Amino acid sequence: MDISSYHSRLLQQLNEQRRQDLFCDCNIIVEGKIFKAHRNVLFASSGYFKMLLSQSSREAVQLTTATFEVFAPDTFKVILDFVYSGKLSLTGQNVIEVMSAASYLQMTDVISVCKAFIKSSLDISEKEKDRFFSLSDKEVSSNGAERSCLYGAGWGTESSPSRSHLASDVGACMVGGSSWNDYNYYQPTQRNSLQQGAKRDQGQDCIKKRVRHEDQSESSDIPHYKPRKSGDGGGSARASEPKKHFPQSEEPVQLDTDAELGQAEYQHGLGTEGIPRSWAMNQQQHESRGSVFKCKSSTADELYATMPTILGVVGGWSEDDVPRMRFKCPFCTHMVKRKADLKRHLRCHTGERPYPCEACGKRFTRLEHLRSHFRTIHQAGKPVCRKCKRHVTEVTGQVVQEGTRRYRLCNECLAEAGVDSIPIEEEEDEDDGPPLVFSPEPEDEKDSRWHFGDEHRSDVEMVEDESSDLVIQQVDDSEDEVEEKEIKPTVS
DNA sequence: CTGGGGATGGGGCCC
DNA sequence: AGGGCCCCATCCCCA
Numbered sequence: 001m002d003i004s005s006y007h008s009r010l011l012q013q014l015n016e017q018r019r020q021d022l023f024c025d026c027n028i029i030v031e032g033k034i035f036k037a038h039r040n041v042l043f044a045s046s047g048y049f050k051m052l053l054s055q056s057s058r059e060a061v062q063l064t065t066a067t068f069e070v071f072a073p074d075t076f077k078v079i080l081d082f083v084y085s086g087k088l089s090l091t092g093q094n095v096i097e098v099m100s101a102a103s104y105l106q107m108t109d110v111i112s113v114c115k116a117f118i119k120s121s122l123d124i125s126e127k128e129k130d131r132f133f134s135l136s137d138k139e140v141s142s143n144g145a146e147r148s149c150l151y152g153a154g155w156g157t158e159s160s161p162s163r164s165h166l167a168s169d170v171g172a173c174m175v176g177g178s179s180w181n182d183y184n185y186y187q188p189t190q191r192n193s194l195q196q197g198a199k200r201d202q203g204q205d206c207i208k209k210r211v212r213h214e215d216q217s218e219s220s221d222i223p224h225y226k227p228r229k230s231g232d233g234g235g236s237a238r239a240s241e242p243k244k245h246f247p248q249s250e251e252p253v254q255l256d257t258d259a260e261l262g263q264a265e266y267q268h269g270l271g272t273e274g275i276p277r278s279w280a281m282n283q284q285q286h287e288s289r290g291s292v293f294k295c296k297s298s299t300a301d302e303l304y305a306t307m308p309t310i311l312g313v314v315g316g317w318s319e320d321d322v323p324r325m326r327f328k329c330p331f332c333t334h335m336v337k338r339k340a341d342l343k344r345h346l347r348c349h350t351g352e353r354p355y356p357c358e359a360c361g362k363r364f365t366r367l368e369h370l371r372s373h374f375r376t377i378h379q380a381g382k383p384v385c386r387k388c389k390r391h392v393t394e395v396t397g398q399v400v401q402e403g404t405r406r407y408r409l410c411n412e413c414l415a416e417a418g419v420d421s422i423p424i425e426e427e428e429d430e431d432d433g434p435p436l437v438f439s440p441e442p443e444d445e446k447d448s449r450w451h452f453g454d455e456h457r458s459d460v461e462m463v464e465d466e467s468s469d470l471v472i473q474q475v476d477d478s479e480d481e482v483e484e485k486e487i488k489p490t491v492s
Numbered sequence: 493c494t495g496g497g498g499a500t501g502g503g504g505c506c507c
Numbered sequence: 508a509g510g511g512c513c514c515c516a517t518c519c520c521c522a
Contacts, residue, residue, distance in 0.1 A: 334503090340508055341503070348502070362500095368511060369501065376499075389497095 008086075014041055015084035026053075027065040028080075033073035035080055039064055045083040047106030071101035082110060090117045104328065300346035359404045380406035387413040 017023055017038070024036035042049035052066060068076065075097045082088040088110060090098060099114035327342040328335045331349040336342045344366070347353075353363035355370040359378045364370040375381030380399045385392045386407040397410040409417065 336503080338505085338508090341505090343508090345502075365501070366511095371511095373500075 011084060011086065014038065018084055025063055027063060028076065029065060029067040030071065030073040030076045031068070035073075035076060037080060037083075041083060045107060047108075048104065050106075071097060071104065075101045079105065079107065079110060083107075088113050090114065092121065095121075100328070104333075300343055300350045300352055377405055380408050383408065385410035385413050387416075 018036060018041075021036050024038060026037050026039045026042060028035040028037060028042075039049075039053050043053045044050075049066075053064065075094060078089050078094060078098050079101055088098070090113065095114050095117050099111055099118075102110035102114060327337070327339050329342060329345055329349070331346075334345060336345060347365045353365050355364040355367050356362070357364070357370055357373055357378070359374070362373065364373060383391055383393065385397055386400075387409055390410055392408050392410045397408050398414060399406050400409050400414070
């Protein structure tokens with residue numbers, strides 16, 4: 001026997017319990033304001049809380065507290081009211097922030113409603129646009145259903161979207177949605193193994209960290225939000241995270257929702273939900289379905305350029321009543337204060353490494369890392385003996401070259417190594433040694449060439465050890481300074 | 493096996 | 508907004 005009003009009455013009861021603080025076992029502190037709720041309800045409503053509480057539930061039955069600084073209390077109140085009533089109080093003023101918060105909390109239902117709200121607000125212009133672009137849409141879309149998911153989701157029960165409605169929405173958007181799910185699903189290691197020709201690329205810390213996270217269950221799972229010394233401002237980003245950490249959203253999370261599509265959305269919802277379909281479709285154009293990590297075909301610049309403004313989320317209010325904007329990464333939970341930092345951060349998701357070291361082939365995400373690498377590896381930039389760690393100068397030590405690697409050894413260590421007997425003779429250096437000077441540029445841009453030192457011929461004296469590829473060089477330290485200048489990129 | 497140190501990558505933030 | 512610096516976490520190699 002099915003009593004249709006049972007569910008709503010049950011929810012009413014729970015809401016009443018919440019209002020009366022009955023059986024509330026979870027405190028949510030939003031910028032100092034405390035909201036009481038039931039873990040069960042939060043768990044069932046939000047992918048975020050699901051992950052959060054999955055971890056804490058093993059620990060104890062005591063009160064759970066989560067703290068947020070990334071959205072305002074009023075915003076959370078709207079969401080919490082929705083959780084307990086199915087009714088979302090949206091206004092033109094709060095819809096953006098509610099949607100951002102919902103994205104953070106991985107609440108697909110709320111996001112869907114927000115999208116519809118925004119859509120309805122723009123309905124007139126949308127209709128105009130639809131009419132205008134109808135022809136090209138047909139050309140782009142593989143089928144009509146896909147197109148309808150972009151603009152055509154109906155909202156019969158706008159104030160109380162049901163799960164079935166959500167499912168239909170998601171289902172209609174399956175193409176775009178699955179694209180994003182795939183996008184986020186593949187483990188970064190996969191995409192990197194595909195992108196990088198190198199057998200083992202050391203430069204995937206971001207990826208390695210995430211893989212590592214899967215094996216870690218403690219609260220320090222998120223190294224990105226590392227503690228900073230007080231006063232440097234670094235703590236603010238950490239404050240934006242709840243005090244109870246949870247696995248990064250990129251990791252597959254076991255959920256038990258009954259709707260597979262809904263599950264997919266929840267699993268990776270944090271990265272997908274704040275993204276308008278149009279953006280998702282934009283990404284899809286770069287991607288083909290398959291086992292290749294989709295992100296690899298897009299650069300951080302492209303992603304950044306197409307990034308919707310919704311990614312700017314309010315992180316509370318400053319003392320001057322000015323909203324503090326933060327920018328949430330669409331692929332993980334990371335939030336940054338500056339868009340430029342987000343752009344930089346995106347590279348760790350795209351796997352893009354635009355700065356190759358042409359001496360050894362290693363690639364870097366940042367020019368500064370390439371420079372650092374070049375200085376330490378290929379320029380013997382550190383004036384310390386590699387063996388005894390003592391400070392060396394051009395007088396007290398020499399630069400030793402081993403393949404493409406250069407390092408310094410003091411005269412004593414050189415003698416110990418038995419290479420002091422090697423006659424040091426002047427050599428022309430046009431036919432030997434790795435390049436010392438280069439102008440690294442992102443690939444696919446204009447001339448990216450290392451200069452093999454015609455005009456920058458170094459006053460290096462090289463002696464090859466015939467027993468190995470060891471080469472001893474007497475390097476004038478001032479040369480490094482010259483190289484420092486040359487190392488400056490010509491990247492526009 | 494383990495600890496130390498180098499190399500690397502990522503975030504915050506200043507210029 | 509980009510470049511660059513600083514700091515820190517992590518990984519890896521080696522003694």
